[in-house]
Amino acid sequence: MAASHSIIIFIATLVVLATSISAKEYIVGDKSGWTLDFDYQSWAKDKVFIVGDTLVFNYASGAHTVMKVNGTGFQQCIVSSSNGTLTSGRDIIPLQTPGRKWYICGVGKHCELRNMKLFITVLPQTMAPAPSPVATSASTKLIIPTVYGIVVALFGSILLLFV
């Protein structure tokens, strides 16, 4: 009994480990960062965002801001003077819940005229990673955690056979 308990704990630990290893940090805009006239929808298109991943917005502090808005705020570039605005220049946003997320720059007309707006859909952890028909570098990166997860699961099942 005691032995099977520790094996279950061991497997649970491995699964948690596999999950945390597969969490990714996305630099919004990659080397360009959070800036004017960048196509953030193209940037996001081939990426799979999963709960536990993080977004990093890099920019010169003062030049831009990052505001989380709703779909309406995104469409219409509604800059509310809310205190939820991020201004550090290296704003790290943990993706904690699944669903659609919208971010805009609150400076001047950067959202309306200079395309500083990002829309992503965050998937729940259990669904991830979805089999993607697109063989891009972003989806290739997902293969490693997936293979790791399968190995862990197989390893766990084999261990259970010996209990």
Ligand SMILES: *[C@@H]1O[C@H](CO)[C@@H](O)[C@H](O)[C@H]1NC(C)=O
């Ligand atoms: C969207 O956010 C704005 C504030 O920026 C708020 O006035 C509006 O009610 C929100 N809409 C929805 C559907 O939550």
Ligand SMILES: *[C@@H]1O[C@H](CO)[C@@H](O)[C@H](O)[C@H]1NC(C)=O
């Ligand atoms: C934002 O400001 C309001 C009052 O103006 C306050 O009640 C609220 O807690 C603030 N939210 C954050 C995230 O600081």
Ligand SMILES: [Cu+2]
């Ligand atoms: Cu801006």
